[in-house]
Amino acid sequence: MLPSLHDTIAAVATPPGPGGVGVLRVSGPQALETAARIWRGRDPRTSPGGRFWHGWVVDPETGEAVDEALLLVFRGPRSYTGEDVVEIQTHGSPAVLGRVLRLLLAAGARPAAPGEFTLRAYLHGRMDLAQAESVLALVEAESETARRQALRGLTRELSQKIDALAERLLDLLAHIQALLDYPEEGVEPHEAERVIASVLAEVEALLATAGAGRRVREGARLALVGAPNAGKSSLLNALLGFERALVHDRPGTTRDYLEAALEIEGVPLVAVDTAGLRTTDDPVEAAGVERALAVAREADLILYLADRSQPRPDPP
Ligand SMILES: Nc1nc2c(ncn2[C@@H]2O[C@H](COP(=O)(O)OP(=O)(O)O)[C@@H](O)[C@H]2O)c(=O)[nH]1
Ligand SMILES: [Mg+2]
Structure with missing residues (x-):
């Protein structure tokens, strides 16, 4: 079952272990409210999108300062997931990130499932499946060639080829329906066969490149x-x-x-x-x-x- 889109989700975006900077992401209908509860600084609820603010993460129960941080506000639909998104950049220690995540969960978010930010981006039409796959490929790219290939997917190079094929099939479908309704105006059967054969040949050519893609990703x-x-x-x-x-x-x-x-x-x-x-x-x-x-x-x-x-x- 798909997880609910009505929840506000939160997760640490940076890898486990200490780092100079750590990033937490919050996405969903209550993202701005949830972040506001643990933030001392410019109120994210009234901030325009595409802005970042300096301030402090605080425990709302005690008022204790947890870390000095930056807070980035993205208003949906102009965000990665298409929803309201807040990114909080703290110092990158497991202690800080763990505490801030617990505060976000206590403030009403639930932990994001693996890949859920990208799933939401897909469900909100911010990216198609080929792009979603490319996000993972780019995150996991271990070589320059793998990086380049993933980026081509992200910029819709593959998607455009698939879209063009889908469009030709939809066009053909419309003509076949016209043929059923107005026999004198539709496509000739042999013309339909020709279009299908040519689309099929292109699909097979695309599939043939999948093996090369795997070798680039995995070696x-x-x-x-x-x-x-x-x-x-x-x-x-x-x-x-x-x-x-x-x-x-x-x-x-x-x-x-x-x-x-x-x-x-x-x-x-x-x-x-x-x-x-x-x-x-x-x-x-x-x-x-x-x-x-x-x-x-x-x-x-x-x-x-x-x-x-x-x-x-x-x-x-
Ligand atoms: N003369 C020469 N000796 C080599 C060369 N390559 C490996 N050897 C030597 O050949 C022996 C066997 O090498 P090794 O790499 O273990 O061969 P393997 O059994 O195919 O793995 C070793 O004593 C190597 O030092 C080479 O290009 N020229
Ligand atoms: Mg040997």
Whole structure:
């Protein structure tokens, strides 16, 4: 069930742990009243939107000052959620943020569920689903490429493509309805088929880019495979810039596989170092070889390493 839109919600927006500044957000019909109850300074209820004020967070029961802070007022619908929103910037300690949040809850807000601010933005028509997804992608972006891709979603680049397709289908629907009512004026069936086929082709082309999007967000999986002593672990360490994997001239050193995240020219990768491929009587090493082959099967990219001073082995 969807949480109620009539509630006023509050949450700490900044990550847990100490920080120079911490941000709390309040959104909903009673956002300005709720904030006003714990604020000594310019009254948010009478403040215009798009303004910030300096003041103090206070405990309304005792009048005790909790922290010196900034308070930002956004009036709906010109806010992130489309509702009245107050942001309070305090010092970023867990003690301050926890206390201010408890005061906001005592003043009438309820704790926001995960993603609820963005859910409200969507329900109030401030963003579409592709944009809401992009907010999460941008918050979680771990590389420059992922950031850029998320921002393209946020600025409706994907949404515009979807809107254009939806519009062509709606247009077609209108023509088909016209055909039913006024047979002499509607579209020819073969024209309808042509439009549907072309929209479908574009949807499939968009879907095909989803895999690339996932690889940008999560990192493509790069399997390093090859014979023992081909230099797989050495290459992983060289790419990482530190000695992550054990390197030894004894063949069969790497037995299990080992993952490491790295970034090459802004593109995130998860490199997987594997056991060298060879037939062996050692059951542990044989299990490692099995795993190496499984890693290679699931990888987006396989880098097959070979020692050029050795005769070329038969690839598995
Ligand atoms: N000459 C030479 N030796 C290398 C190179 N890369 C790795 N080695 C050596 O080859 C041995 C096996 O390397 P390692 O990275 O453990 O190979 P792996 O079994 O494929 O993981 C080690 O003694 C490395 O120092 C290389 O490019 N040239
Ligand atoms: Mg190795």
